[in-house]
Amino acid sequence: MGQELGTVEAAITAPLGTRLGGFLLQRRLGAGGMAEVFLAVRAGPEGTEYAAVKRLLPHLTFDVEFVRMFLAEVTLTSALQHPAIARVLECGTAEGGHFLAMEYVHGHDVRELLGAVSDQGCPLHVSVGIVAELADALQYAHEFRSPDGKVTGLIHRDVSPSNVRIEHTGAIKLLDFGIARATGLTQVTRAGQLKGKVGYMSPEQCRAESVDRRTDIFALGVLLYELTLGRRAFYGNSDLEVLGKVVQGMYDPPRSVRDDIPSALESLMVRMLSPSADARPSTAAEVAATLRVFASQHSLDLSLEARATFLSALLEARPYPELPPASPTLHSSTSVAISPTTRARPRRGRWVAGTVAAVAVLAMVAGAGFLAGRQTSIEQGPPPSRDASVDAAPASAPEPSPASIARAEPVKEAALEATPEPAAEPVPNPESDLVESVAESPPAPIATPRGRRPKHRRRQAPAPNPARTEPGMDPNALLAPSLRE
Numbered sequence: 001m002g003q004e005l006g007t008v009e010a011a012i013t014a015p016l017g018t019r020l021g022g023f024l025l026q027r028r029l030g031a032g033g034m035a036e037v038f039l040a041v042r043a044g045p046e047g048t049e050y051a052a053v054k055r056l057l058p059h060l061t062f063d064v065e066f067v068r069m070f071l072a073e074v075t076l077t078s079a080l081q082h083p084a085i086a087r088v089l090e091c092g093t094a095e096g097g098h099f100l101a102m103e104y105v106h107g108h109d110v111r112e113l114l115g116a117v118s119d120q121g122c123p124l125h126v127s128v129g130i131v132a133e134l135a136d137a138l139q140y141a142h143e144f145r146s147p148d149g150k151v152t153g154l155i156h157r158d159v160s161p162s163n164v165r166i167e168h169t170g171a172i173k174l175l176d177f178g179i180a181r182a183t184g185l186t187q188v189t190r191a192g193q194l195k196g197k198v199g200y201m202s203p204e205q206c207r208a209e210s211v212d213r214r215t216d217i218f219a220l221g222v223l224l225y226e227l228t229l230g231r232r233a234f235y236g237n238s239d240l241e242v243l244g245k246v247v248q249g250m251y252d253p254p255r256s257v258r259d260d261i262p263s264a265l266e267s268l269m270v271r272m273l274s275p276s277a278d279a280r281p282s283t284a285a286e287v288a289a290t291l292r293v294f295a296s297q298h299s300l301d302l303s304l305e306a307r308a309t310f311l312s313a314l315l316e317a318r319p320y321p322e323l324p325p326a327s328p329t330l331h332s333s334t335s336v337a338i339s340p341t342t343r344a345r346p347r348r349g350r351w352v353a354g355t356v357a358a359v360a361v362l363a364m365v366a367g368a369g370f371l372a373g374r375q376t377s378i379e380q381g382p383p384p385s386r387d388a389s390v391d392a393a394p395a396s397a398p399e400p401s402p403a404s405i406a407r408a409e410p411v412k413e414a415a416l417e418a419t420p421e422p423a424a425e426p427v428p429n430p431e432s433d434l435v436e437s438v439a440e441s442p443p444a445p446i447a448t449p450r451g452r453r454p455k456h457r458r459r460q461a462p463a464p465n466p467a468r469t470e471p472g473m474d475p476n477a478l479l480a481p482s483l484r485e
Contacts, residue, residue, distance in 0.1 A: 008168050014038070020099045023051050023413065034179075039321055040101065050104035050321070051089050063099045070179070074100050076152060077177045080144060084137035086165075086173045092289040105173045108315050108484045111161035114226060116314050121230035121258060123350075124265070128291050129302035131224045132166065133172045135288035138220065141177060142284060155211060159219035160200040161226075168317050170304035198233040203247045203275045214277040217284060221272025227255045228265070233273065241441065249275035262296055321337055 014036070018025045023040035030037050035054040042049045060066055063460065071091065090101040102142035112132070113122070120128070141154045156177055157164075163175045189265055202218040204211050225233040233251045236242040245251065253268040274280050280289050295302050 005246040014097075018094075020094045021092050021101060022052055023090070023101050025149060027055060031057075033057075039104065049089075049442045050106075052104045053099055053101045055099045058097060067098055071098065073179060076427050077141075077154065080141060080154075080177060082140045084133050084172050084174055085141065085177060086175045098178075102175065103173070105167060105175070106318070106320055107165055107167040107313070108318075109162055110164040110166065110223065110227070113166065113311075114161055114230070114314065117230050119230045122227050124228065124298065125295070125300040125302060126307055127224060127227035128295050128300055129266075129307055130164070130166070130172055130227060131220060132288050132291040132295070132302065133173060134159070134220060134223070135284040135291070137172075137174050138216050139284035139288065142216070151210075155213055156216050156219075157205070157211065158197065158200075159216050159223065160197050161214040161223070164223070166307075166311060168308060168311065170307035170311065177401065179427045197371065198242045199232055199246065201243075201246060202277070203249075204277060206243045206247050212277070213284065214280050214282070217272055217280050217287060218274075218277075218314075220284070221269055221280075222289065223253065225251070228261065228269075229254060247275060249273065262294070262298065264297075268294070274369065289429050316393070340402050 014020075014025060016025055016028070016038075020040070022042045024042070025038040025040050028036065028037055028325050036057050038053045038055070040051045040053040043053065055396045056067070056070070067099065078091065083113070086105055087103040088100065089103060090357060092099065122130075138156065138159070141156065144152050144154050145150050154177065156174070158176060158179070159174070165175060166174045167173070176308070198206075200219045200222050202211065202215040205215060222233050233465040236243045236245060254261050254269050255263070268281075268287070272280055272287065292302070294300075
């Protein structure tokens with residue numbers, strides 16, 4: 001699941017306990033040039049569900065073109081349902097970046113298997129069985145059709161040992177379908193992605209040409225070669241040297257490395273590793289069919305049980321990961337998590353935060369106005385019984401007597417109770433209710449002409465719009481149009 005985190009990645013990593021969509025991050029598994037990977041859990045009606053959650057690194061979050069391509073590819077591949085392809089459980093955006101939750105595959109990747117077999121290579125029933133199942137998965141994806149019946153043209157582009165996992169039961173899972181296409185759009189991640197994978201890129205990828213399904217067939221041929229012979233097909237002292245060998249088709253013939261390899265299997269490897277795409281098998285289905293005919297002719301057992309027996313003798317079984325004790329969420333997601341099969345949920349957390357901030361500002365303003373009013377009353381004496389401003393009654397009204405002035409305060413209370421507000425029917429506003437409970441208003445006038453508000457009354461602040469944010473500051477603004485409501 002990627003190399004161990006270094007000091008640079010650790011400085012920008014998401015804290016454990018962060019909630020991304022429906023998943024809670026529990027353990028960091030690794031990081032690469034594009035994302036950091038976590039073991040995460042989600043509670044459901046059938047119990048706890050594990051997932052491998054990839055969170056895009058912060059420097060990619062505001063790369064609009066990259067994010068759009070990433071989410072578009074993930075949304076498309078989330079519809080893939082094949083036993084040899086790891087399922088996409090959820091994708092979306094959270095505070096600080098975008099994420100992808102995939103089915104957690106417990107076991108080992110092919111990279112570990114190659115390290116364990118060393119120069120001996122795997123038994124033919126293991127190498128042929130693994131590649132045949134991967135060919136089935138690729139054929140399914142290559143021929144996958146959208147709801148309107150059109151072939152989507154999905155290509156993996158990164159069939160390599162780190163993207164193939166083997167469960168302890170012998171089952172095979174292909175990871176990260178479609179992500180390589182989005183990764184190729186950014187120069188920042190390209191160097192990190194190429195490192196260690198140049199030997200699995202097709203010649204047309206090395207030349208930066210357009211690719212088709214035969215690119216995946218080339219990479220599958222490299223896997224078949226390495227699993228069977230126990231050594232790299234293309235190697236050199238530098239990435240540039242390796243790329244040159246890939247483009248020229250320079251590798252050791254299979255039977256020169258292991259003389260007991262049947263000629264039929266060598267012939268298939270040579271075709272799959274051809275520098276010319278036209279010379280390779282045209283479909284992954286052809287590769288799978290050829291391998292199964294070969295297995296039948298040589299009585300190879302391609303069953304999961306036979307593969308699991310070999311793995312158990314070679315690699316130590318790992319216990320299922322234990323989760324830390326339950327603890328409160330340290331950082332919860334405040335944005336939308338988009339599931340491939342569900343609609344987006346409202347961003348309640350952001351609405352509440354905006355409401356609280358608005359209430360605090362209004363309370364401060366009201367408090368400042370009240371203090372200013374008190375200061376004015378101390379300097380100018382007691383306030384008159386009737387507002388002397390433009391809101392006062394017409395000039396023809398009789399002057400109040402000293403007795404009425406002495407009774408000003410009781411009259412005020414009675415007038416407030418007896419005079420209804422002439423405004424339209426009030427609309428509930430949670431902000432104004434909270435402000436009235438924490439800030440005291442200055443004394444109100446006895447009466448106000450119809451249609452006018454007292455001067456000291458402030459207009460109610462409009463309710464905050466949770467969808468309105470600073471342009472370019474909200475990762476949700478980078479969502480592909482197909483993912484927006």
